[in-house]
Amino acid sequence: MDFSLNDIQEMMRESASKFIQKEYDFETRRKLSKSEMGYSQKNWELFAKLGWLALPVDEDFGGIGGSVLDTIILQEELGKGLVVEPYFATALLGANLINKFARDDQKETILENVIAGTQKLTxxxxxxxxxxxxxxxxxxxxxxxxxxxxxxxxxxxxxxxxxxxxxxxxxxxxxxxxxxxxxxxxxxxxxxxxxxxxxxxxxxxxxxxxxxxxxxxxxxxxxxxxxxAYDAVHRVLLEGIVNLSGEAVGIMEKLVELTAEYLGVREQFSAPIGKFQALQHRTADMFMEKEQAKSMLYYAAIETAENAEGFERACAMLKVRIGNAARFVGQQAVQLHGGMGVTDELSVGHYFKRLTCINNLLGSRDYHLNVLVKEAQ
Missing domain, CATH: 2.40.110.10 (Butyryl-CoA Dehydrogenase, subunit A, domain 2)
Known part of the structure; x- marks a missing residue:
């Protein structure tokens, strides 16, 4: 199966990656999250100019017509930056529901404003x-x-x-x-x-x-x-699971990167602790958990985008896999950073908090595991 990115996906990935690297460092994110609004209106307007808000909207209503295979690429990058702007709430839940369920006259009015960045939904x-x-x-x-x-x-x-x-x-x-x-x-x-x-x-x-x-x-x-409304809302929530999982995978990739970097500079006994074999094993386990979660993400995204017969089960399996991996990777990252891992000044703890909250959105890991168990009985 070909997992290479198409033109739209590559464009979204590059634009998000450049935005995070140039304008969204961790200190900027901390300041925005503590502001009265909780994010930057200027950034939101930039999201509109970059076409991110149009991504899940049908072309007939001014959008790009992307599926979950496209939105998860953007979500991975936004996860790496711990972006606080309400992209998930507005574009991937609200606008996605309007796009799937509203009447054409409602779509024309609402989606035009969403794409322009002048109306936020939840x-x-x-x-x-x-x-x-x-x-x-x-x-x-x-x-x-x-x-x-x-x-x-x-x-x-x-x-x-x-x-x-x-x-x-x-x-x-x-x-x-x-x-x-x-x-x-x-x-x-x-x-x-x-x-x-x-x-x-x-x-x-x-x-x-x-x-x-x-x-x-x-x-x-x-x-x-x-x-x-049931079918449309339920479908949006299932796609929401896939999109949240994309963000979680991006966060886990960042935690693996940050942990490996820290182990390379932290010294004990006149040597970087990253040379200790026991710690190498732990970082390797983190990497494997992240890769397994990413594989499950793409499987569920493909099943959902193609509306395969078992896509709902794939979404439940994804939620369980992400919940397990996120807990393991987050805990290992915090522990390997030592006491610094839980300080407000270090990004690692903030990434772990976001992973923990993702687990509780749209049904927890335990909820979806119980669904799978009941289906198997």
């Missing part, structure tokens, strides 16, 4: 009791003569406090456990009855818990077809 799907299983949705939108009344709570909504549009998944019909009966609504941050409680996550990014208390919505806020 997908509010996760609930505390069910961070990945959409069929267990408790947020409801009851239909009335004026439209809908929305009630419920969403948790860990990525960058909700900075989003211009929130895509909220709610049950409009059916019972718990049903796939049918889920809909998506378009809300603005100033919607009456909606409370956004924002916070900084452990990896330096932003998220929020959102409460909907008798929020009145008219029918124009419905995205796509009423009651038919």
């Amino acid at each position: 997908l509010a799907h996760s609930e505390g009791h069910a961070p990945f299983d959409l069929t267990q949705m408790r947020t409801t939108a009851q239909k009335n003569s004026n439209g809908f009344v929305l009630n419920g709570i969403k948790s860990v909504v990525l960058d909700a406090q900075n989003a211009d549009m929130l895509l909220v998944v709610a049950r409009t019909s059916g019972q718990s456990g049903d796939k049918n009966g889920l809909s998506v609504f378009n809300l603005t941050p100033d919607t009456a009855g909606m409370t956004i409680k924002g916070y900084e996550t452990n990896d330096g990014l932003r998220a929020a818990d959102i409460t909907f208390d008798n929020v009145n919505l008219d029918e124009t806020t419905v995205i796509g077809e009423l009651d038919q």
